[in-house]
Amino acid sequence: MDFLFEMAMGKPIWMWAAFLAVVLILLVLDLGVFNRRASVPTIRHSLWMSLFYIAIALLFAGWVWFELGPQSGKEFLTGYLIEKTLSMDNIFIISLVFSYFAIPREYQHRVLFWGILSVIVLRGIMIALGAVLIAQFSWVLHVFAVFLVFTGLKMLFMEDHDPDIGNNFILKILRRHFRITPELHGQKFFVHQPSRRSEKNVLWCTPLLVALVMVECVDVIFALDSVPAIFAITTDPYIVFTSNIFAILGLRSLYFALAAMVHRFSYLKQALALVLVFIGSKIFIADIMGWVKFPSNWSLGITLGLLAGGVLYSLYRTRTNKPVKFLGDN
Numbered sequence: 001m002d003f004l005f006e007m008a009m010g011k012p013i014w015m016w017a018a019f020l021a022v023v024l025i026l027l028v029l030d031l032g033v034f035n036r037r038a039s040v041p042t043i044r045h046s047l048w049m050s051l052f053y054i055a056i057a058l059l060f061a062g063w064v065w066f067e068l069g070p071q072s073g074k075e076f077l078t079g080y081l082i083e084k085t086l087s088m089d090n091i092f093i094i095s096l097v098f099s100y101f102a103i104p105r106e107y108q109h110r111v112l113f114w115g116i117l118s119v120i121v122l123r124g125i126m127i128a129l130g131a132v133l134i135a136q137f138s139w140v141l142h143v144f145a146v147f148l149v150f151t152g153l154k155m156l157f158m159e160d161h162d163p164d165i166g167n168n169f170i171l172k173i174l175r176r177h178f179r180i181t182p183e184l185h186g187q188k189f190f191v192h193q194p195s196r197r198s199e200k201n202v203l204w205c206t207p208l209l210v211a212l213v214m215v216e217c218v219d220v221i222f223a224l225d226s227v228p229a230i231f232a233i234t235t236d237p238y239i240v241f242t243s244n245i246f247a248i249l250g251l252r253s254l255y256f257a258l259a260a261m262v263h264r265f266s267y268l269k270q271a272l273a274l275v276l277v278f279i280g281s282k283i284f285i286a287d288i289m290g291w292v293k294f295p296s297n298w299s300l301g302i303t304l305g306l307l308a309g310g311v312l313y314s315l316y317r318t319r320t321n322k323p324v325k326f327l328g329d330n
Contacts, residue, residue, distance in 0.1 A: 053250030079243030148280030271310020
């Protein structure tokens with residue numbers, strides 16, 4: 001059992017194994033217990049599930065605080081907050097994808113589950129590459145910082161517009177190179193049916209699979225913001241990966257809880273833009289002030305204050321708005 005205490009990316013293997021075991025248990029519970037059958041999750045159920053995932057993340061943060069120290073605990077919480085907030089924009093785009101492909105709500109949880117499973121792998125690859133780059137070339141962190149400031153300013157001053165799903169580049173490639181059925185086939189991602197040129201049965205993709213691919217592409221785009229943001233907070237791969245994944249694990253429940261009232265958080269995007277500008281700028285501030293690292297207390301406090309302000313201001317300004325109806329709502 002000595003190999004469990006060997007180091008992998010700065011942490012003992014047993015710490016990575018413990019985290020992955022928790023993730024595996026949550027995924028098994030999600031698919032095998034909470035959502036064994038295709039059904040429409042109620043808002044109440046989704047809210048309770050979201051609180052469950054948040055509680056698990058906070059328990060893990062407490063363990064990180066105890067095992068690795070207060071600074072690591074604060075960095076985990078800061079990264080988790082940012083990733084969770086970025087998920088709000090993610091939810092809006094995912095709802096547009098589901099509406100475009102006319103995916104009923106009882107099938108959406110299947111797409112989100114397998115999407116989250118793939119995201120865990122993709123984020124792991126991206127974070128590992130980022131950690132290697134930063135370890136080899138320290139100036140990469142400053143590139144991340146500039147990118148975050150630019151992204152934050154762009155979010156702050158550019159007008160919002162809904163993406164045109166039908167003209168998406170990835171969707172055009174899928175339609176050009178794959179056989180896609182015009183209709184859904186229950187929860188199936190693939191079906192065998194006659195080709196257009198003969199009566200021989202061939203493999204077809206269903207719109208459910210196309211929606212899954214599009215959801216994956218959405219996450220990759222959002223990861224371009226979230227991964228540099230967490231690396232700007234800490235360069236510890238363990239904190240980066242665990243905070244990202246814990247925020248993603250609750251995305252499915254968060255989607256069903258908030259999809260119909262995401263309009264109530266319309267000013268949260270500006271708050272998030274300020275957070276990205278702050279996270280990117282603090283690297284240069286630390287250089288100017290001669291600090292090795294920006295104080296984690298300040299990072300967590302400022303991030304929490306900006307996001308809380310954005311939520312409260314949004315709820316106040318949209319208090320008279322009517323709820324938005326998404327596909328499958330009664």
